[in-house]
Amino acid sequence: MKLYFKYIGILLKSQMQYKASFFMTILGQFLVSFTAFFGIYFMFDRFNQVDGYTFSEVLICFAAVLLSFSVAECFFRGFDTFPKLIKSGGLDRILLRPRGVIFQVLTSTIEFSRAGRFLQAAITLCYAIPTCGVVWTFDKIATLILMIAGGISVYLALFVLYAGISFFTIEGLEFMNVFTDGTREFGKYPLSIYGKGVLGFFTYVIPVALFQYYPFLYLVGKTERLWYIFLPLICAVFILPCYAFFAFGLSRYKSTGS
């Protein structure tokens, strides 16, 4: 753990070397999510509600997804460069070191500039929490926390899965972006608005709905089923098969040479 913080420190220092660019990137990230926010705002300005959800209810959903995505992205997106590590043979070097592979991948890149997105998500959440009309009793607070924690673990699992697949394809898989960037983009609305098929897929195959939709229903009082609160815990279990796949890939790993 001490080593982890040391790595973080070094990465932070190195990224701060280009200060102007660093802060412009943060601002840019902030604006990216800001335009997403305005996208929702203008849609609701015209339609008032979608599928029975109001603007501030959707904002909670949007902020929870964005927050978990930005946390996961900031700390775990090292897996994004994993295909490159395999291609260049850099993984061989990592395998020789006396620390876990995952640990080293995680510490290879930490994108502090993603803080802009995190900031945006936090602000939206601060705005949405008092205005959405939810009475913030203990169970509702717990629901929101579990939603975010579940979201972080789903994105972590997807990043690991992405790295695992690249053992076999060597190339990065653009299609995986539908699950990561795509669910961030389309997850700003409760997944049920996309219809039964999409909801089913994101419940049973990629468990995004388990942290984004079902607990959200309880949060805004659309359902009384208490056990919906605990569904995000299943998201944490989703890491296991993804990790197993990664480990399987690692055991079959053949160096690309050089």
Place this chain on the structure above:
Amino acid sequence: MKQYFSFFRIRFIAGLQYRAAAWAGVVTQFAWGFLSILMYRAFYQSGAENFPMEFSQLTTYIWLQQALLAMFMIWLFDNDIFDSITSGNIAYELCRPCDLYNMWFVKNVATRLSNVLLRCLPIFIVAACLPYPYNISLPADWACGALFFVSLIAGFFLQVSISMVIYISAFYTVSPAGMKILSVTLMEFLSGAVIPIPFFPDAVQTIFNLLPFASMQSTPFLIYTGYTSGADALAAIGVQLFWLVVIYVSGRLLIKHALKKVVVQGG
């Protein structure tokens, strides 16, 4: 002229090599378009009377957007150009007996066109086979199709001219990363790539339509769907041509100014 044609050909052929990547892209874009349509369908079902266009016009708009994505992708930059400016290799480029602006312009056009060529056909074919109203439909008549074509070309050249201004800005800022993300974000929003411009409130729409960014992808796509037609379409094309000239000329002036006092990095 001949040398620019060869630049075009080399880039175009190079772009055509990445077929596997193009297939992956097609699948991704297809999923993206599909989810977008489902999202708008939810809004349509919640309040059809507030929908600014026919639902089938919207699906056509989205499939056009996905199929022609590479033409209007704002974040598709040629990183070689940024690198040559930041690393100092620009010195070699300046030694060549051809105009820097034209050379970069032609290279960008070629990269985008080769990308589109690989991706658009599968998307068009599948999108055309989908059941109504989820499919892409043909333009209403020949005149509409012709106007779309003119507007598409104008919008495409405008898009490349705007990218050129961003490349040239790297002469002044040296590190292009921040500039890139800022300009991309704003332009995406203003060009109707996040949500189509007809969905904005009327006052906002008026402003957006006067800015150059709506002239990139929004104008041709709206003409195709029949949302903008007749005299409005001609006026919109007029706005496009106006901005094309303005941005092209300012890009030219900017590069002239930048090259006068260019600092070559490194030795």
